[in-house]
Amino acid sequence: MEVPASFASVPRSALYAIAPFVLVALILSFIRAYTTWNYYRRMRQITSGPGKPGKTIPPPQIPYTLPYLGNALSFLNTTPGAYWHKLFSWHPRSSGACTLLLGGKKTHIVFTPHIVQAIFKNKTMKRDVFEHELFQKVFSLPEEQIANAEAGKHHEHEMNAAYLTKFDRVNELTETFTRVLDEVLAKDAEEIVKKDSIGLYDWLRDRMFTASTTALLGEEILKMYPEYCEDFFKFDQEFLGFFFDLPNIMMRDAIARRDRILKKLQAWGKAMQERSGGSPIDPEGPAWEPLFGSRLNRARQLDYKKRNLNARSGAAFDLGMTFGLSSNAIPATNWMLLHIINPKGDPTLYKRVMADILKVQNPDGSIHTPTLIALPLLQSIWTETLRLYTDVLVTRNLSEDVKLPLDEDGKTFIEMKKGDNVFAPSYIGHHDPAAWSGQKNPSEEFWAERFLAPDPANPGQEMFSITGTNGKFYPFGGGRTICPGRVFAKQEALGALAMVLLRFEFEFLGFVDKSGKATDNFVKPGSNFPGSGALMPGGDMKVKVLRRQRLN
Numbered sequence: 160m161e162v163p164a165s166f167a168s169v170p171r172s173a174l175y176a177i178a179p180f181v182l183v184a185l186i187l188s189f190i191r192a193y194t195t196w197n198y199y200r201r202m203r204q205i206t207s208g209p210g211k212p213g214k215t216i217p218p219p220q221i222p223y224t225l226p227y228l229g230n231a232l233s234f235l236n237t238t239p240g241a242y243w244h245k246l247f248s249w250h251p252r253s254s255g256a257c258t259l260l261l262g263g264k265k266t267h268i269v270f271t272p273h274i275v276q277a278i279f280k281n282k283t284m285k286r287d288v289f290e291h292e293l294f295q296k297v298f299s300l301p302e303e304q305i306a307n308a309e310a311g312k313h314h315e316h317e318m319n320a321a322y323l324t325k326f327d328r329v330n331e332l333t334e335t336f337t338r339v340l341d342e343v344l345a346k347d348a349e350e351i352v353k354k355d356s357i358g359l360y361d362w363l364r365d366r367m368f369t370a371s372t373t374a375l376l377g378e379e380i381l382k383m384y385p386e387y388c389e390d391f392f393k394f395d396q397e398f399l400g401f402f403f404d405l406p407n408i409m410m411r412d413a414i415a416r417r418d419r420i421l422k423k424l425q426a427w428g429k430a431m432q433e434r435s436g437g438s439p440i441d442p443e444g445p446a447w448e449p450l451f452g453s454r455l456n457r458a459r460q461l462d463y464k465k466r467n468l469n470a471r472s473g474a475a476f477d478l479g480m481t482f483g484l485s486s487n488a489i490p491a492t493n494w495m496l497l498h499i500i501n502p503k504g505d506p507t508l509y510k511r512v513m514a515d516i517l518k519v520q521n522p523d524g525s526i527h528t529p530t531l532i533a534l535p536l537l538q539s540i541w542t543e544t545l546r547l548y549t550d551v552l553v554t555r556n557l558s559e560d561v562k563l564p565l566d567e568d569g570k571t572f573i574e575m576k577k578g579d580n581v582f583a584p585s586y587i588g589h590h591d592p593a594a595w596s597g598q599k600n601p602s603e604e605f606w607a608e609r610f611l612a613p614d615p616a617n618p619g620q621e622m623f624s625i626t627g628t629n630g631k632f633y634p635f636g637g638g639r640t641i642c643p644g645r646v647f648a649k650q651e652a653l654g655a656l657a658m659v660l661l662r663f664e665f666e667f668l669g670f671v672d673k674s675g676k677a678t679d680n681f682v683k684p685g686s687n688f689p690g691s692g693a694l695m696p697g698g699d700m701k702v703k704v705l706r707r708q709r710l711n
């Protein structure tokens with residue numbers, strides 16, 4: 160047998176055929192080598208001692224291989240936190256910031272509490288580029304409609320201030336939410352208890368969605384569109400794919416779903432206008448009415464016209480509002496409930512929570528919300544749930560070069576250029592082992608008491624405290640773009656939790672993973688794009704629901 164002695168014996172045509180691949184491989188290796196060299200050069204500048212006070216450095220660019228795409232493919236890992244865990248296994252957090260190339264765009268990732276806070280405080284930094292892309296890519300609104308939306312953006316702040324964040328208005332929303340949830344759970348107390356086994360998340364997600372959507376949008380929407388819950392949560396999980404420019408072929412189902420949701424919401428809006436006699440009931444009128452629901456929604460529907468938003472754009476805004484109210488509070492409530500009744504968790508937790516909730520029950524069986532949301536243990540559980548299970552990217556686009564001090568001593572500055580983007584990913588701070596060290600339980604573990612501290616005013620008692628978490632903990636974003644629904648979200652979530660626990664007990668049957676197979680492990684977050692907000696469970700707890708035996 161003859162073995163070719165050298166390349167000379169390889170046919171020339173084969174060499175020509177592989178030449179382009181060799182060239183591409185060479186170019187890619189060169190890019191990798193160059194970006195790696197550049198990375199270590201920057202890191203040396205950062206770590207080479209304090210130097211002159213006022214030392215200014217650009218954040219180190221994380222090495223990459225593919226031009227333009229840069230770090231995008233690995234960044235878009237849909238296992239929550241996977242990209243950050245991998246990055247910080249070799250890149251030191253002490254650098255304070257680093258840069259990713261994402262689809263041709265320099266994106267600075269900032270993660271020292273000091274810089275994160277500086278970004279929140281800076282009132283001139285905006286995120287309008289991202290809002291534009293949201294309208295354009297996720298909702299595919301035409302430019303002229305986007306211009307109308309942008310021109311009237313201040314209306315949203317005004318409406319939120321008037322109808323969402325004000326104390327009385329939040330309470331009205333909570334009241335309707337509670338009324339509807341109570342009706343739904345009362346029905347379950349007859350029906351669901353007959354079933355041998357249900358998925359806890361599946362069940363509660365549906366019930367809470369019904370209550371919050373009815374409180375916000377009235378009681379006709381789910382009659383006209385009973386699959387809204389199902390469609391919405393699928394959309395919630397996939398919509399960032401539009402934002403990150405995944406190819407259409409991967410987004411086919413998502414496109415169909417988005418178009419269906421918008422069509423259904425549009426039909427609903429039209430029908431409600433007609434039945435309301437052409438215009439929604441005055442937002443200053445009743446707190447809630449069946450057709451358009453809350454004051455906030457009525458104000459928004461009127462506002463769409465003022466801003467010259469057409470019916471499809473209006474539907475996109477309705478979907479956005481549903482997102483604001485449901486995408487975080489509902490999964491967060493589920494995580495709380497899962498941990499409280501987890502038979503493999505702290506065996507005393509359920510009893511302590513129940514004792515607290517029974518204390519805030521009114522004689523008629525209802526719950527006194529202001530006392531409920533001030534209970535230290537429940538606040539700590541809510542906060543710990545948000546810490547572990549939210550992943551928000553606070554985004555800003557830079558219209559000017561900006562220099563920010565890396566940490567308190569103010570000796571080193573990082574410099575970011577006009578036109579670049581800045582991301583402050585909450586996941587990094589929420590899961591920083593150092594930030595939560597000195598505490599008995601590691602950062603990756605759920606610890607119900609993490610946010611409890613001795614109460615100096617009442618020796619022997621504990622109080623809720625988030626002292627020392629500035630810039631490390633921001634589940635609702637921060638600064639001017641902080642989520643306006645956060646007050647309602649807390650009332651909604653703790654209210655729903657208490658109502659469910661007061662009405663039912665749960666017999667644990669087992670955990671299932673995201674494909675529905677039995678597993679010994681506690682539920683993990685499912686696939687979520689980075690920046691998805693609250694993480695959806697990727698699995699469930701199977702339980703038998705029983706009516707709670709009243710203790711009193």
Ligand SMILES: *[C@@H]1O[C@H](CO)[C@@H](O)[C@H](O)[C@H]1NC(C)=O
Pocket residue numbers: 277281282283284285556557558559560561562563
């Ligand atoms: C805020 O950001 C802008 C760039 O958007 C920058 O020019 C300005 O210096 C920053 N202000 C502070 C106090 O850092």
Ligand SMILES: *[C@@H]1O[C@H](CO)[C@@H](O)[C@H](O)[C@H]1NC(C)=O
Pocket residue numbers: 283284285286287288556557558559578
């Ligand atoms: C980015 O943000 C600034 C405000 O900081 C804004 O004026 C500017 O138009 C935005 N867009 C771009 C493309 O930079």
